[in-house]
Amino acid sequence: MKMFDNIKQSLIWKSMFRRDYKDTPRNRALAIFGNVFMHLHPVKVREGAVKLRYTWGMGGISLFSFIILTVTGFLLMFYYRPSVDQAYWDIKDLEFQVPYGIFLRSLHRWAGHFMVIVVWLHMFRVFMTGSYKSPRQFNWAIGVILLVLTMLLSFTGYLLPWDQLGLWAIEVGTNMAAGTPLLGFEGPFSEYLGITPYNDVRFAILGGSTVGGNALLRSYVWHCVALPLVAVVLMAVHFWRVRKDGGISGPHS
């Protein structure tokens, strides 16, 4: 305790936390808006909003899974190169050479699966409490886009280990794109547009007519750069809207 007091009196501590904490109403408010991260929250919330049985905490758990994925994904990038000659062996090295590598990889994979499930359940909760109704219609729409992004993030990640599981899952998934009307080479009416396996949407997605090195590189760039960036921006809008729409829904709003 004495040591803790000393730490709290130190210059470093005081530079980080501008005031010491006394449990007063004013301080409880300051704890929220004196900190940029806490400031995502309002200072006071409706009682129902803090009840787990109402929100199931699913939105928050989605965010938390995303954070775990960002941290573990960042670390995985140190050990992984997205090329046909290296990808699989880098993953093998993670498993057998890198300390705690297999744990890192497992955590990333299971958190990814978990996030997909949790986002579905978050949507289910929002539906069951009718929280998409006025004034929250638009935030629901943003949510749907986040749901699609979550699944695309998982899908693009699936290919990266460059094993049979990922290759054929992506093969099956992208073959469906070949059926796109007008734009896929197996889709209705595409023959009138001169669409072939070498210029259709599937080709654009894969960067080739088969799942090969280009597809691996594209997956990697979408997975590690583009999709997370878009997701972060939309999450910021999503959270901002939760507040602007009057906080978490309840029977009186």
Next chain:
Amino acid sequence: MGPFIEIISKPDNIAIVVMILMVLFFTAWAFLQAFRNDASRKNGELIEGEGNGKVDTWKPLVRIELIVALVVFIGLTFWSLVVDAPLEELANPTLTPNPAKAPWYFLGLQEMLVYFDPWIAGVVLPTLIIIGLIAIPYIDINPKGNGYYTFSERKWAILIFCFGFLFLWILLIVIGVFFRGPGWLWFWPWEEWDHHRVVYEGTADLTNLVGIDSRSGWGFFIGGGVVTMYYALGMILPYVYWRKKKPEFFENLGMVPYVTVTFLFWTMLALPIKMFLRLVLMVKYVWVTPWFNI
């Protein structure tokens, strides 16, 4: 039971087991609270959350967030320590596994391939699912049931959504994961996968059932007529009925939302209908054209 244990303990499929348990639990919890609130309403009591005041964010909310985050983190850590992420053989484009399965969350779509061609199952339906989800707040204009669990105040919305989510999405995934083997044939979980099993199913097209070749001119027109009438009647009949009954929601629903909601509704129901046609009547296509088949 051998294959079942094998399938269920595949590392990636543990996620499906987690999903099934969570979906069942939360569905039950949502309906339980809905019925409880409905009962309170009926007895003239306050429902959950009504008349609540506000509480500080610091600490009641932050405390809960912290606890939930810790529980989730411990759970995921445990999961990752016990089960290793899978890594199969090196990718080999010349060696096709049978069955080749999409990632588990897309298996609902892959399962639809049994009933529809890829352009519908893989492109049109997913697009409509996304559009339909976004449209929900704009077509469900019932102002009741905003911000609390209830069933009686929005029965149809809940029934339709739950049917789509639980049966057409989650259940199809479960079927795709646990019941589909080589050739995408149905295998019970306790059956060995027989890679040489061939099933001869004498499927025919709808018009062939009444003796008209689906590829003939008549077949084309009848098939097209069935599809057109399906949507046309699906929109006109409820319209006529509600015009007479004049329920409140119908009076407030504009023409565009009405057409949107009926179109989406009948498109969603087309899946179970096509399943029935395929599985019971052995119908492959309803409408055969030179460009596409439905």
